[in-house]
Amino acid sequence: xxxxxxxxxxxxxxxxxxxxxxxxxxxxxxxxxxxxxxxxxxxxxxxxxxxxxxxxxxxxxxxxxxxxxxxxxxxxxxxxxxxxxxxxxxxxxxxxxxxxxxxxxxxxxxxxxxxxxxxxxxxxxxxxxxxxxxxxxxxxxxxxxxxxxxxxxxxxxxxxxxxxxxxxxxxxxxxxxxxxxxxxxxxxxxxxxxxxxxxxxxxxxxxxxxxxxxxxxxxxxxxxxxxxxxxxxxxxxxxxxxxxxxxxxxxxxxxxxxxxxxxxxxxxxxxxxxxxxxxxxxxxxxxxxxxxxxxxxxxxxxxxxxxxxxxxxxxxxxxxxxxxxxxxxxxxxxxxxxxxxxxxxxxxxxxxxxxxxxxxxxxxxxxxxxxxxxxxxxxxxxxxxxxxxxxxxxxxxxxxxxxxxxxxxxxxxxxxxxxxxxxxxxxxxxxxxxxxxxxxxxxxxxxxxxxxxxxxxxxxxxxxxxxxxxxxxxxxxxxxxxxxxxxxxxxx
Numbered sequence: 001x002x003x004x005x006x007x008x009x010x011x012x013x014x015x016x017x018x019x020x021x022x023x024x025x026x027x028x029x030x031x032x033x034x035x036x037x038x039x040x041x042x043x044x045x046x047x048x049x050x051x052x053x054x055x056x057x058x059x060x061x062x063x064x065x066x067x068x069x070x071x072x073x074x075x076x077x078x079x080x081x082x083x084x085x086x087x088x089x090x091x092x093x094x095x096x097x098x099x100x101x102x103x104x105x106x107x108x109x110x111x112x113x114x115x116x117x118x119x120x121x122x123x124x125x126x127x128x129x130x131x132x133x134x135x136x137x138x139x140x141x142x143x144x145x146x147x148x149x150x151x152x153x154x155x156x157x158x159x160x161x162x163x164x165x166x167x168x169x170x171x172x173x174x175x176x177x178x179x180x181x182x183x184x185x186x187x188x189x190x191x192x193x194x195x196x197x198x199x200x201x202x203x204x205x206x207x208x209x210x211x212x213x214x215x216x217x218x219x220x221x222x223x224x225x226x227x228x229x230x231x232x233x234x235x236x237x238x239x240x241x242x243x244x245x246x247x248x249x250x251x252x253x254x255x256x257x258x259x260x261x262x263x264x265x266x267x268x269x270x271x272x273x274x275x276x277x278x279x280x281x282x283x284x285x286x287x288x289x290x291x292x293x294x295x296x297x298x299x300x301x302x303x304x305x306x307x308x309x310x311x312x313x314x315x316x317x318x319x320x321x322x323x324x325x326x327x328x329x330x331x332x333x334x335x336x337x338x339x340x341x342x343x344x345x346x347x348x349x350x351x352x353x354x355x356x357x358x359x360x361x362x363x364x365x366x367x368x369x370x371x372x373x374x375x376x377x378x379x380x381x382x383x384x385x386x387x388x389x390x391x392x393x394x395x396x397x398x399x400x401x402x403x404x405x406x407x408x409x410x411x412x413x414x415x416x417x418x419x420x421x422x423x424x425x426x427x428x429x430x431x432x433x434x435x436x437x438x439x440x441x442x443x444x445x446x447x448x449x450x451x452x453x454x455x456x457x458x459x460x461x462x463x464x465x466x467x468x469x470x471x472x473x474x475x476x477x478x479x480x481x482x483x484x485x486x487x488x489x490x491x492x
Contacts, residue, residue, distance in 0.1 A: 007141045014104045015137045023101070025137035030112035033059040037082030039117065040125060048119035058127065060085070061112040061135055063164070064105060065142075074102055078113070078127075079164075086126040087113050098132040108138035156480050156488055169481075172474045175294055176482060179470055180247060182290055183267060190282075192243040192269060197232035199225060199249070203445045206230030206388070209252040212262075225251035230388065230461065231448045233270050234417065238456045245269035247466065258478040259409055259468060262487050270417070270461035276400045279414040279462045280377050283404060284311050287375070287469070294473055302475055307407060308374055315402075317380035318364050326367035333360055357382025357397070372405040381415075387427045389415035404464075411469055414462030421452035 018025045039058055043051050062080035074089040091099050093115075105111065114131040143165055155162040155169075163170050184194065202221065204211040206228030214223050229246050236244050247267050256262065271278065291298055291309050298309040316324065319333050332338045339359035343350050348366055352358040360382055372378075381401040383391050389399035401415035418424050428444045470482040480486040 004141065008139055011106055011137065011139050011141075014106070015139065018104050018134065018137065023104075023134060025134055027133070027135060030061055030133055030135055031059060032061050032112070035082040036060060036062065036078065036080050036085040039085060039127075040083065043117060043125055048123075051125075052116075052118045054117060057114055057116055057130070059112065059114045060127070061110060063138075064107050064109050064111060067105065067107055069102070075126075076105075076111075078111070086120070086124050087115070087129050088118075088120075088126050089129045089132060093128065093130060094132055101132055101134060104134065104137075106138060106141070108140070108142045109134065110136035110138070153488075156486055157491075159484055172470075172476065172482060173484060175474055176466075176470045179290055179294060179473060180466065182293055183247065183286065183466075186286055186289055187245050187269060190243070192245045192271075193241060195233070195236060195241070195244050195246055196248065197226075197229040197236075197246060201226050205445045205448065207250075207252075208387075210254055212251050212253045227252050228463070229266075229268055230463070231445060233268055233461065234456060234459075235448065235451045237270055237272055237417075237459050238451045238454055242272035242457070243270070256487070258480075259471075261467065261479050261483055264479075264483075265466040267464040267466055268461065270459055272457040272459045274458075274460040276379075276402055276414050276416045276460050279460045280315065280402055283412055283414070283462065283464070284313055284375075290469075291473065300473065300475075302407060302472060303477060305373070307472060313375040313377060313404075315377040315379060318360060318378055318382075319380070321368045321372075321376075321378055322360070322363050325371050326363065328363070328367075333363075339363065352384075355382075355384050357384035361385055369405060369410075370408040373407055375404060375406045375411075377402045377404055386415065388418055388424075390418045391423075406472055409468055410465070411472075412462055412464040414460060417456070417459045417461055419452060419456040419458065421449050424452055425449050 015025050039060070043054075060078070060080060062078040062085075064076050065079045065084065066075075066077040068075045072091040076087045076089065077084050078087050089099070089102060112133040112135050113127055113129045115127045115129040118126055118128050120126050143161060155166075163173075188194070200214065200216075200223040202223060204224040204227045206226075207230070209227040211224040211227050214225065215221070216223050227250055229248065229250075233244055233246060245267065246269075247265065249263055250266050251263050253262060254260065288298060288309055288311055291300060300307045300309060319330065322328055322333060323330050328342060332342045336354070336356040336359060339356055340350055340353060343359060343362060346363075346366070348362055350359055351362055364378070368378075379402045380392070380395075380398045381389070381403075383389075383397055383399050386399040386401050389401045392398045392400055399415060401413075403410050403414075404412035418427070425444075428449075467479050467482055470476070471479060474482060476482050
């Protein structure tokens with residue numbers, strides 16, 4: 001800490017010296033003509049002698065990442081938003097004023113340079129600098145070069161330093177942006193319209209979760225950050241918007257882990273005159289489209305293994321998956337008592353001792369889900385744990401629903417939508433599980449029921465967790481690695 005304070009004081013002295021010399025240490029009048037990547041791309045694979053014959057001058061700006069001073073010659077590595085490039089600063093090539101400015105520079109400063117290009121004896125593309133301008137005087141030293149920014153907590157808290165020091169981190173977030181753009185274009189090409197629905201809701205609905213609460217002073221009204229956009233997107237189906245999607249944040253006042261963040265990004269889309277099976281086909285096509293375009297492969301390295309996205313993906317009912325992976329007697333899944341005894345033998349506590357559907361789901365989550373490495377669709381969910389899904393015509397104890405699991409994590413949830421207002425009202429009233437998450441989570445949304453009474457077309461909808469999907473595509477072990485500014489416990 002003392003060393004940092006000393007270095008900061010030296011930098012402040014240089015700042016004041018610049019001002020005394022009439023140099024503005026924070027100007028905003030330098031015009032950039034090229035990026036580091038553009039220059040590298042233009043001269044890639046060009047012989048050195050041919051490079052030096054190019055008379056063009058290039059103006060670029062960036063942060064100094066290294067500075068080697070040999071007296072009358074100085075080499076710096078300049079980093080801009082596109083990458084790094086070397087600059088050569090020599091006495092005689094620069095004006096006396098520009099060359100004397102070098103003494104005021106430190107690693108971390110932003111500079112603007114102008115010059116031609118050449119190839120050094122070591123084969124490095126370099127800017128032969130003719131003009132130099134200080135753009136920003138950095139008052140804090142960057143993390144030490146060789147050890148970088150290794151403390152994971154600091155990397156999350158000071159993401160800006162993480163991005164400066166670790167190019168692979170920046171690549172993750174560039175790929176995240178590309179993935180979201182690919183999702184948008186994929187859906188728009190298929191007739192979906194992007195919409196925005198309220199982030200603050202009078203009644204938090206669309207999922208079973210504990211909401212964050214706030215208060216509107218003018219209306220004197222309690223409001224909640226949304227846990228899901230589902231009920232508003234369905235209102236749009238009622239209104240005649242047959243294909244809609246939203247990519248935005250949800251907020252759930254629950255636990256934090258490597259796969260959970262209180263604020264997370266979801267894709268939700270709804271399509272009239274479609275079923276959950278149509279959503280399965282679309283989801284498989286969408287995610288394969290992403291992997292091909294981002295990674296140029298369907299066999300994606302992940303941590304110590306590999307995830308094979310090659311279609312078609314397995315499709316199993318929840319009971320089939322339990323029988324296949326847990327090797328249990330199918331008859332144990334037909335009666336509540338037998339299922340509960342099976343849970344007891346396995347040392348598992350039932351979520352709801354009086355409900356067979358919850359018992360089956362408990363078995364699945366504990367015995368099957370962690371083993372689903374390859375993308376797998378699990379279908380035929382119990383009605384008791386699916387209050388917004390349409391029940392199956394042949395078996396009213398099951399709904400037309402699937403969840404997609406990859407590497408043991410739920411990535412997507414979809415179902416044929418319940419559009420019977422009377423049945424929806426009954427399920428809302430008879431859903432005791434929501435009470436576990438607080439009184440407000442169980443409130444009945446009468447306006448949504450009224451919307452259904454006007455008629456919602458047969459439809460299917462789906463939510464896909466963007467953060468978890470990006471984790472898989474970018475080989476990240478924690479959700480915090482793919483969220484620029486994850487929520488962290490205050491340091492003090």
